[in-house]
Amino acid sequence: MPPERSNSLIRAIATDVHFWIPFCVLLGGLALLDKLR
Amino acid sequence: MNARPESLEAASLSVVHSPLQATRLRSLQALGIFCGFAAGAWLGGAEAPIKLVNADISPITVSLVMVCGVFLARWSVPAFIRGTSHVRADVLQAPHLVVWAILAGCMWAVANTLTIYAIRNVGLSIAFPLWNTNSLLGIFWGFLLFHELRLAGWKRWLGVLGGALCMFAGAALLAIASSHQAAPGKATFGIAAALGAGVLWGTMYIPYRKAYLTGMNPLSFITFFTVGELVTMLIVAVAYRGATPLWHELNAARPVLFWLMLGGFVWVLGDLFQQYATKYVGISRGIPLSNTNQLWGLLWGVLVFHELKGGTHTIYAQVTGGSLLMAAGAVAIALSSATEREHSSWRNAAAREGERYGVEHEYVRAGMEGRSFDGKHHARSVLDWLLVLGTSALFVALASVARLPVMDISRGWGVVLSGAMIVLLASGGVALWRTTRFR
Numbered sequence: 049m050p051p052e053r054s055n056s057l058i059r060a061i062a063t064d065v066h067f068w069i070p071f072c073v074l075l076g077g078l079a080l081l082d083k084l085r
Numbered sequence: 086m087n088a089r090p091e092s093l094e095a096a097s098l099s100v101v102h103s104p105l106q107a108t109r110l111r112s113l114q115a116l117g118i119f120c121g122f123a124a125g126a127w128l129g130g131a132e133a134p135i136k137l138v139n140a141d142i143s144p145i146t147v148s149l150v151m152v153c154g155v156f157l158a159r160w161s162v163p164a165f166i167r168g169t170s171h172v173r174a175d176v177l178q179a180p181h182l183v184v185w186a187i188l189a190g191c192m193w194a195v196a197n198t199l200t201i202y203a204i205r206n207v208g209l210s211i212a213f214p215l216w217n218t219n220s221l222l223g224i225f226w227g228f229l230l231f232h233e234l235r236l237a238g239w240k241r242w243l244g245v246l247g248g249a250l251c252m253f254a255g256a257a258l259l260a261i262a263s264s265h266q267a268a269p270g271k272a273t274f275g276i277a278a279a280l281g282a283g284v285l286w287g288t289m290y291i292p293y294r295k296a297y298l299t300g301m302n303p304l305s306f307i308t309f310f311t312v313g314e315l316v317t318m319l320i321v322a323v324a325y326r327g328a329t330p331l332w333h334e335l336n337a338a339r340p341v342l343f344w345l346m347l348g349g350f351v352w353v354l355g356d357l358f359q360q361y362a363t364k365y366v367g368i369s370r371g372i373p374l375s376n377t378n379q380l381w382g383l384l385w386g387v388l389v390f391h392e393l394k395g396g397t398h399t400i401y402a403q404v405t406g407g408s409l410l411m412a413a414g415a416v417a418i419a420l421s422s423a424t425e426r427e428h429s430s431w432r433n434a435a436a437r438e439g440e441r442y443g444v445e446h447e448y449v450r451a452g453m454e455g456r457s458f459d460g461k462h463h464a465r466s467v468l469d470w471l472l473v474l475g476t477s478a479l480f481v482a483l484a485s486v487a488r489l490p491v492m493d494i495s496r497g498w499g500v501v502l503s504g505a506m507i508v509l510l511a512s513g514g515v516a517l518w519r520t521t522r523f524r
Binding site for chain 2 (some may be wrong): 053054056057060061064066067069070071073074076077078080081083084085
């Protein structure tokens, strides 16, 4: 993939709220797992 | 993002927005609903092999071995059905979805580990309904982010939301019925783990829907999804258990590795149906339908593993009432399939995704309709057959050293339930092939 295309994809993902919602929930899940072990 | 002339861009956009033929829409909706029910059977059945495993093994190790089975299944099943060259073709069209698939895989792995803590602490019967609240969260995300249930009309709203609430009430009743099985003092941890898994799974459907609105094939999505699963589980297992103790535990667990990996394999088949359900009927309908897995889990628990044995009439009445409520909720959702007007708002969401990530509109459109994008035939390669044969050989080797624990199990009911699952698998496979060629 050309660097220009990959940069624009990374920018599109980083500015997409749909990415940050699951990402934050994942971090919360890892924190809960850490409490339970 | 695309450097195309505006007129061409407008023409391509109209491809995504133009309405889908009514008969095609109906058959895709029926297919998605059937896949949702088949997913319920296979996801519920996946818990059965895990029940055969000794409680001495750490939940992290149990989850790691399951994920190894899942990883093998998520590569060998797509290789067997369509070949991995289809995966390459899909990724070339929508490379950003690799990131989404890996993110979803990481979430699955953490949620799956939490469910094992939940089952250990409060029992399957309580844990199941708690993590199945994910369907309510799925409806919320589907409506908020992907235009599901928009322009759907009050009857369909009532069918989906009422059905999901009905299923939740049924699940809660089942939980009350079996609450006498909870270990005292551990309930809080178990409930937190089950609810945490529900939130993770409910939110994991955001990447699912994202991928399928963009047109990706579920068989391609799961191959990258599983990379996230395996890497997360390896990191969690090594960090929490330590590499050497983990290795010793895996060696000691050799007689049960087969059951755990089988649980993972069965889960993948259920999840694959769930992915197709999500693709064709959306998360607001697909997820509640696949949550009928609780009924299947209950059938396995009561008929095969003799759970609730010696219970009072009240308990059996609660179980029957809860099961009927869940079934009624599932039927209400199944009868509330999307209309052409609602489907038009899905297409708006799909066009938005295509625009944002620069995906060809015809690819998005073909994916939504379950038809071929480029008309090319991708033949299976040697790699595909190596994946299938290698996975089969590993399962045969593990089965040869596996031991069935001494447990009060009804094998007759086990055969009956397995038979019902196989019938659903075969009919689902035929329906998917005839309608979409597994697209």
